[in-house]
Amino acid sequence: MKIGPQDNGTSLRRRWGVPLGVAGGVTAVSLAAVVVLGGTGDSGPEAATPAHGGGSPAASTPTAGPSASSAPGGSSSETGFTITDATTTPIDAGTVTKILSSCLGPDASRYEPVVAVRTPLASADWDGVVVAVDSGGQYVQCQSKGAKGTSQDSPPTFINDRLWGSGRVVAYFDSMMVPAGEGRYLMLGAGHYASDVSRITVSYGDDPKQYPARMAGGAFVYGAALSPDTPPGPRYLGPSPYVHAYDASGKEIYNQAEDPKFTDGE
Known part of the structure; x- marks a missing residue:
């Protein structure tokens, strides 16, 4: 499932593409600051113990898009799960430069990285996230x-002129869940x-446990390793991540x- 940043079919799962705005301007953090500080939100006591929970939000919290029970062929989204690790670590400055260069091509020089982290688990294609701002x-x-x-976007930018002033507090870039081994x-x-x-x-599914995200330069990122408590089906959706x-x-x-952007099914 992939939803473009300008699409209205917003989902709590996989991919959030909601246009957003800049409040009072954004002061880009230098590359050195990203590497040395790594943003705020290092995993601490809140995330020290693996969390267990149900795989889907409580029935009283509807989500936009198909529910787990209506997924074609059935879904094991209701299966319990364990967050085994939610620790992210900073990516060094030289590697961040290479990541942005290969991702953005000649436009890379226009962007200053604000958050750059490795995720606690690597998939076949991804092992980290870099967010940058011009x-x-x-x-x-x-x-x-x-x-x-x-x-995942073409062009890989998020137009930030529609959020602030409408009373919104958070808006989203991309979110996804991908297999990372059996x-x-x-x-x-x-x-x-x-x-x-x-x-x-960030919390997951109907489990109340919250894990700290990394924050810097007006942006946040998170990463987590998840294991279903029982073998999932072929259309496993996993739990929805919820930002607080x-x-x-x-x-x-x-x-x-x-x-309401999500609960009203817009």
């Missing part, structure tokens, strides 16, 4: 495999947050499971 506040998300970068899946995603957000976390945002006081100011 002087106009236009973001790109490039998945990495070693020093090579690719984008019985294992890689979940990764990224997005953009408003200036009053101090912390971003908190302000400086620790108050939750956004919960994706309650976002």
Whole structure:
């Protein structure tokens, strides 16, 4: 399933392409800062213990798009799962440059990386994420495999002029779940947050446990290794990832499971 950034068929799963805006402009973080700091949101006590949960959101939280029970041929999305690791690690500066160059070609020089991390598990095609921004506040998300970068979008940019001012707190770039060996899946995603957000976390399915995302330069990324508790079917959708945002006081100011953009099935 692939939804373009301008499409209306938004889904909680796989791929979020929601246009977004820049609040008060974006100050790009230097490459050195990305490498040294790695963004905020390192896995800490919240993510130290593997979490177990059901594979789909609670019935009271509808999602846009087909439900697990209506998937052709049946789906094991309702199968329990375990998040075995949600730790991401910074990618070094030289490799980030190569990833952006191969992902963006001659346009790479226009973009400054803000978050660049390796995911806790590698799939056949991806082992990390790099998010970068240009002087106009236009973001790109490039998945990495070693020093090579690719984008699921053409062009690989997100136009950020439709979010802020509408009361929204978070908007999304790409999100996906891909096989990463027998019985294992890689979940990764990224997005953009408003200036009053101090912390971003991600929960999965109906499990309440939240894992910290990496944050820098107005963007966040997350990655997690997931294993179904029982062998999944051929059309396994996995749990929906839900983004949560908190302000400086620790108050939750956004919960994706309650976002009308998703719950109203727009």
